[in-house]
Amino acid sequence: MTVTTISDAQLAPKDYASDQEVRWCPGCGDYAILKAVQKACAELQVDRARTVFVSGIGCAARFPYYMSTYGFHTVHGRAPAIATGIKLANPELDVWVMTGDGDGLSIGGNHMLHVLRRNVDLQIILFNNEIYGLTKGQYSPTSRRGTRSPSTPLGSLEYPVSACVFALGAGARFVARSVDTLQSHLVGVLKRARAHQGASFVEILQNCVVFNDAVFEHITGKAEAPDAQIVVEHGQPLLFGKNKEKGLRLVPGKLELEVVTLGDNGVTAADILVHDETNRALAQHLAALEPPFPTAMGVLYCNPTLSYEREVYAQGGAQKGPADLDVLLRKERTWVVEG
Amino acid sequence: MASSTLPSSPGREIRDSVVIRFAGDSGDGMQVTGTQFMLETALAGNDLSTFPDFPAEIRAPAGTTFGVSAFQIQFGAVDVMTPGDEVDVLVAMNPAALTVELKDLRVGGTIIVDSAAFNERNLGKAGYAKNPLDDDSLAPYQLLKFDITKLTADAVKPHGLSSREAHLCRNMWALGLLLWMYGRERTATVEWLKQKFAKKPQIADANIAALNAGHAFGETAEMPEHLVGYVVPKAHVRPGRYRTVSGTEALAWGLVAGMRAAGIEKLVFAGYPITPASALLHTLATMRQYGVVTFQAEDEIAASGAALGAAYAGALGVTSSSGPGIALKTEMLGLAIATELPLIVIDSQRAGPSTGMPTKTEQSDLFQAVHGRNADAPLAVIAAATATDCFDVAIEAVRIATKFMTPVIVLSDGYLAHAAEPWRIPVEADLPRFPIAYRTDPEGFHPFLRDPRTLARPWVRPGTPGLEHRIGGLEKDYDSGHISYDPDNHARMTEARADKIAGIARDIPLQTATLGEEHGALALVGWGSTFGPIHQAVRIAREEGRDVAHIHVRYMSPFPRNLGDLLKRYDRILVPEMNHGQLVRLLRAEYLIPAEGLSKVTGKPFKVTEVLDAIRGTKA
Numbered sequence: 001m002t003v004t005t006i007s008d009a010q011l012a013p014k015d016y017a018s019d020q021e022v023r024w025c026p027g028c029g030d031y032a033i034l035k036a037v038q039k040a041c042a043e044l045q046v047d048r049a050r051t052v053f054v055s056g057i058g059c060a061a062r063f064p065y066y067m068s069t070y071g072f073h074t075v076h077g078r079a080p081a082i083a084t085g086i087k088l089a090n091p092e093l094d095v096w097v098m099t100g101d102g103d104g105l106s107i108g109g110n111h112m113l114h115v116l117r118r119n120v121d122l123q124i125i126l127f128n129n130e131i132y133g134l135t136k137g138q139y140s141p142t143s144r145r146g147t148r149s150p151s152t153p154l155g156s157l158e159y160p161v162s163a164c165v166f167a168l169g170a171g172a173r174f175v176a177r178s179v180d181t182l183q184s185h186l187v188g189v190l191k192r193a194r195a196h197q198g199a200s201f202v203e204i205l206q207n208c209v210v211f212n213d214a215v216f217e218h219i220t221g222k223a224e225a226p227d228a229q230i231v232v233e234h235g236q237p238l239l240f241g242k243n244k245e246k247g248l249r250l251v252p253g254k255l256e257l258e259v260v261t262l263g264d265n266g267v268t269a270a271d272i273l274v275h276d277e278t279n280r281a282l283a284q285h286l287a288a289l290e291p292p293f294p295t296a297m298g299v300l301y302c303n304p305t306l307s308y309e310r311e312v313y314a315q316g317g318a319q320k321g322p323a324d325l326d327v328l329l330r331k332e333r334t335w336v337v338e339g
Numbered sequence: 340m341a342s343s344t345l346p347s348s349p350g351r352e353i354r355d356s357v358v359i360r361f362a363g364d365s366g367d368g369m370q371v372t373g374t375q376f377m378l379e380t381a382l383a384g385n386d387l388s389t390f391p392d393f394p395a396e397i398r399a400p401a402g403t404t405f406g407v408s409a410f411q412i413q414f415g416a417v418d419v420m421t422p423g424d425e426v427d428v429l430v431a432m433n434p435a436a437l438t439v440e441l442k443d444l445r446v447g448g449t450i451i452v453d454s455a456a457f458n459e460r461n462l463g464k465a466g467y468a469k470n471p472l473d474d475d476s477l478a479p480y481q482l483l484k485f486d487i488t489k490l491t492a493d494a495v496k497p498h499g500l501s502s503r504e505a506h507l508c509r510n511m512w513a514l515g516l517l518l519w520m521y522g523r524e525r526t527a528t529v530e531w532l533k534q535k536f537a538k539k540p541q542i543a544d545a546n547i548a549a550l551n552a553g554h555a556f557g558e559t560a561e562m563p564e565h566l567v568g569y570v571v572p573k574a575h576v577r578p579g580r581y582r583t584v585s586g587t588e589a590l591a592w593g594l595v596a597g598m599r600a601a602g603i604e605k606l607v608f609a610g611y612p613i614t615p616a617s618a619l620l621h622t623l624a625t626m627r628q629y630g631v632v633t634f635q636a637e638d639e640i641a642a643s644g645a646a647l648g649a650a651y652a653g654a655l656g657v658t659s660s661s662g663p664g665i666a667l668k669t670e671m672l673g674l675a676i677a678t679e680l681p682l683i684v685i686d687s688q689r690a691g692p693s694t695g696m697p698t699k700t701e702q703s704d705l706f707q708a709v710h711g712r713n714a715d716a717p718l719a720v721i722a723a724a725t726a727t728d729c730f731d732v733a734i735e736a737v738r739i740a741t742k743f744m745t746p747v748i749v750l751s752d753g754y755l756a757h758a759a760e761p762w763r764i765p766v767e768a769d770l771p772r773f774p775i776a777y778r779t780d781p782e783g784f785h786p787f788l789r790d791p792r793t794l795a796r797p798w799v800r801p802g803t804p805g806l807e808h809r810i811g812g813l814e815k816d817y818d819s820g821h822i823s824y825d826p827d828n829h830a831r832m833t834e835a836r837a838d839k840i841a842g843i844a845r846d847i848p849l850q851t852a853t854l855g856e857e858h859g860a861l862a863l864v865g866w867g868s869t870f871g872p873i874h875q876a877v878r879i880a881r882e883e884g885r886d887v888a889h890i891h892v893r894y895m896s897p898f899p900r901n902l903g904d905l906l907k908r909y910d911r912i913l914v915p916e917m918n919h920g921q922l923v924r925l926l927r928a929e930y931l932i933p934a935e936g937l938s939k940v941t942g943k944p945f946k947v948t949e950v951l952d953a954i955r956g957t958k959a
Contacts, residue, residue: 018809020809020821020822048807049801049802049803049804049805049806049807050801050802052652052801054648055811057812064809064811065809065811065822067809068807069807070801070807070808070809071808071809071810071811072648072651072678072809072810072811073809073810073811073812073813074644074647074674074811074812075644075670075671075673075674075812078640078641078644078671080641081636081637081640081641081642081643081644081645081648082644082645082647082648082651083648084634084636084641084644084645084648085607085609085634085644085645085646085647085648085649085650085651085652085656086648086649086651086652086801088607088609088632088634088645088648088649088654089605089607089632089648089649089650089651089652089653089654089656090652090653090654090800090801090802092802093652093801093802110637110638110641111637111640111641111644113637114636114637114641312632312634315627316627316632323628323629323630325592325595325596325599325629325767326766326767328592328595328626328629329582329592329764329765330580330582330764332582333378333382333527333582334580334581334582334764335381335382335384335580335581335582336578336579336580336581337384337576337577337578337579337580337581338578339578
């Protein structure tokens, strides 16, 4: 094993790969995500020794084994709780939570809610493939209504949860979305997530080639993508379409977005909304967009504040007192029995 | 304040030990009354043992039987090991308290009541058709009825309280009277009141006035002929500095002492509110300057997860709950076992199953602690015997967890959590030390490389360069720590996990008899908080000439390595426990001995007589 030192040469993406054989299905979107994470790590030259990947259970949860950092593959849905404990023990560690739609929004939904509202400084990466892969294809909490699966042969009856809407509702202060195949976009989003102090939530639309193949094709397909996606950027107008000829604007007199085409009915560039990633209400609108609207990609919301574990330690510093056990044990009324 | 009457007054009778029970409505302040009486009694040099017994409802409807809150204390010149079987003095602040608590009062015992509380309304709520103060139903006892309501109101009048506020001072009047009866000081109580009501000096002064009035009532000519003062001589105890301590406080401090003994910088305690375990979270939450970080998690599972995450990061990870919450932590315990991380889990047991009786004590989580997980999942379990023992047990839990890289479950219970007793305060320099060493050397490292002696794997703090590695709940290869589904490897790892825990037996003291010979006709084998009543019963039985010994087991998993041999040297084994027979079954299974059980599952601790009757019944 090699010792990492400051004098090490620049680390390449491959230096963030462990010696373990990657065991996802051939063609799985997880490969692309692994590549993007390793690339982001290399571009940021993250310190492997101080980095911990924590996961729960599921296909996505195998992730830590493939990184050359510290890694903890834990219990289904509970990675946010374990990651919180790690940060409370050592706030200096750089901790990532790798989760899936079942792990993070079903069995671990409660922990996801609380880790986001607490704002623990973590990168939480949710691989959304709208299916349970490791258990062979049951519908998940993000599956669209009507999904036929081994457990719903007649089609699922439940309405899906939107990961980003949930995260915003839980009080997350960094919410972003990307796609496994949008490699350079994904790397950029991951770098933003890591730079954010506090809980950063990233939903990645990820294709399960075996149990739910092409479920995002209507959004991510080459032909469909320009009209089905809107890539948002802070300070830039919300434009999309092959020639950026379409945009989003507020319906006059209503709290509602509509798609307009520049030049049609007198629509000009001035009518188009400009993305403000610190605007929570706008983020909620963007996160909720679904076909026939374009799906919003990029950093939907970023509004940092002090993270939970930093505040815990700041508050702890205020509680001064002598750290002498003998003083503590004798703090209240005592009496002496003479020999 | 004026100095109180010292117990040298003529006319005071001498008592070796006394049992008092303060009982009233949950809003009557019986727990603080009892606690203050305890403190004054400890300061007077008596040995003592307490039993707070309160309802699950925070404020049950006033005057109802299910809203009765009680605090029992036994104190004396002798070695006091239990809160007492029979009550000598019952203070009943209302009819409900009288009807609920009377059954434990000995014939000839004293009842002190607030006669004003025995009005038609309260009598009706308590189910009395007639006022028991007016007929001869209480004739077997010495009844002392005072209009405590009015006497209190008169005493606090100068302080301008509302009638409701004045009513709330009744408990201090009763306390004052009891302090007079047993020749106790009031200084500590006066100081406590001043501190508690520092921002409301008017309330503090009124309570002090009530306290003094109750005291003066005993001393003055108003004293009725039955009201006698007593002298309880000081107990003969080891010289040293003492204080009173509850099991919860002792656990909290023991955890911190253990962390320091191990040389660990940080203790991360993650809990979720649950009766009767929450007090541990509250206690530790005030101890930041000792390196303690507390975390109130969103649920029991997250609490155990955060504690395990902290252990993974190199801190002392501690989580705590009661039975139902421990059940939720079960899966995380499996992960702690699989990843071989030190994790302390405190279980303050209560009556169950399910929600059961949250404020009532039981020892019924022994099976859950020792065996209650999926698959072959061994870990260490140790149990605290007394409130003060909680301190030592917590330190021992840290020692075992860090030396053997294993989760350790500490069994306490609802009784121990709240019970208090005098404690000879240790000096930190005299405590055991067992410094741990985190692995930092990359040479030849893999995460499941075992210490050949303890079979423990190395503890590596993330952040350590060169030791980056991955662990998890999947089975790993014995020789590399990588994921492995190899059948023979799984068998080998299962053995290794079992051997590691079994090997702890070589690292703990041999089992001895706490009282009596290490062979003979009968041994009483107990564990946990039944220590007091069993010990006392065996002591009495031995004074009667019976051949009986007391064996108290602290290490529940693994058992001390000589326990089986020791038990086989007795003709009979009787196992009193507050469950339906758990230790007795473990002993039978482990040692193939015909141990017999003695169960008590009423939510209350054993009485000495209950154990004594069983000894006598077995013709020891």
